[in-house]
Amino acid sequence: MxxxxxxxxxxxxxxxxxxxxxxxxxxxxxxxxxxxxxxxxxxxxxxxxxxxxxxHFKDKSELLDAVAAEGWTMLDNAIAKARAEAANPAEALDEIGVAYVCFARQNPAIYRVMYDTARDKEDFPVEVDGGGDSAYCKVRDTFIDAGANPNDLQELELATTAAWCSAHGLAEMANFKQFEHLKAALGGEVEFFRAVFKRLGLAGHLR
Amino acid sequence: MxxxxxxxxxxxxxxxxxxxxxxxxxxxxxxxxxxxxxxxxxxxxxxxxxxxxxxHFKDKSELLDAVAAEGWTMLDNAIAKARAEAANPAEALDEIGVAYVCFARQNPAIYRVMYDTARDKEDFPVEVDGGGDSAYCKVRDTFIDAGANPNDLQELELATTAAWCSAHGLAEMANFKQFEHLKAALGGEVEFFRAVFKRLGLAGHLR
DNA sequence: AGGGCGATCTTGGCGCCGTAAAGATATCTT
DNA sequence: AAGATATCTTTACGGCGCCAAGATCGCCCT
Known part of the structure; x- marks a missing residue:
């Protein structure tokens, strides 16, 4: 009471x-x-x-699992929002990437726990295949929207994985102060993210 | 004795x-x-x-710093070797990427320590600018070899950062068992790395 | 040569940690 | 009402990072 x-x-x-x-x-x-x-x-x-x-939890790591799970849900939501608000599929790919990195930068501790626990279990806690609605699948489906061949599953998965890798890599590199001046030169952190994604040309290989 | x-x-x-x-x-x-x-x-x-x-060390983290420093040196060497053995600059970019991810996969614990300590200090312990011979600068110079404009420093740095991000992201994703079947479908882990780098077209934006 | 000195290593101890076992307490079921 | 059950507390154990005091050993200086 x-x-x-x-x-x-x-x-x-x-x-x-x-x-x-x-x-x-x-x-x-x-x-x-x-x-x-x-x-x-x-x-x-x-x-x-x-x-x-x-x-309520078997041990400490199980509590962290729960925290990480909420983090993945939050990331899912951020990606869904970015996809929904984009003007077209090609733009959606870039906006999803920006939303991903922004989430990681705004919740650095949670983001770290998410990948730490995943690494310990060697298990990416996100549905990767099938028709699920995980963040990963949303990215994959956005590639289809943008013109990727929905029947070339291997190419599709490769494209999604490549995009995810660059977003994750960028999310970690963005913490380092060595890149401050590049962010400044480009007019802000988000512009830096955008420039990197543009440089990688996520949707560039679509036929 | x-x-x-x-x-x-x-x-x-x-x-x-x-x-x-x-x-x-x-x-x-x-x-x-x-x-x-x-x-x-x-x-x-x-x-x-x-x-x-x-x-010999102020505290535990300083010992880990020393371990990480040796890791960065090993990574430097692996990258230098890949660059030296490549047939041409464009191939060198891909081979450097493969060498990077292979190093991370073969020394997962050291690799983790390298980035953990870097993250804690928000300091990327690798020379990023100037004429240094760090791994990062080697990648940048390989871009020049491959035809990048050596005077467009911003574009150069962006390309190097983008490449580094994808390699780091791929190094972390490669641990997850969700991608086993993709590795198998492509005929091996290294082929998986190669396919992702090809998909990202690291050197593709050069004019 | 030998005596002092400083660098190196050990011992012992503090407070924190994760976690297990056993006891207390409050709620649910019958 | 009474027993079963889930929840929470108390107590305790070993391991941890780290500190301070003492022991030990090579080295330098006269």
């Missing part, structure tokens, strides 16, 4: 601690950085004992 | 512990992975007390 925040749903006798822990972890990640994120600190932030999280 | 390995040079009264610690850390990284690398474990592996490393 005298909880800090009486929240929406409480399927158990106490508040929704699982939710609170994910939020606390996200908050700590953003404010203190990934190195400062300990399970004990998350519990402290959520106002519970150090062992409480173990009733 | 009864040391495990009496080594080449000993500038101090004992063995070259600094060297031994870097080697031990590298060995542990490769065999146990980055998460298992503690300063105490490195000391154990090197056969010294847990506090001994502090006479």
């Amino acid at each position: 005298s909880n800090t925040q009486a929240a929406e749903s409480r399927p158990y006798h106490h508040g929704d601690l699982r939710r609170a822990l994910i939020d606390a972890a996200t908050r700590l990640l953003e404010t203190e950085g990934p190195s400062a994120l300990s399970l004990r600190a998350v519990a402290r932030e959520a106002g519970v004992s150090p062992a409480a999280p173990y009733h | 009864s040391n495990t390995q009496a080594a080449e040079s000993r500038p101090y009264h004992h063995g070259d512990l600094r060297r031994a610690l870097i080697d031990a850390a590298t060995r542990l990284l490769e065999t146990e992975g980055p998460s298992a690398l503690s300063l105490r474990a490195v000391a154990r592996e090197a056969g010294v007390s847990p506090a001994a490393p502090y006479h």
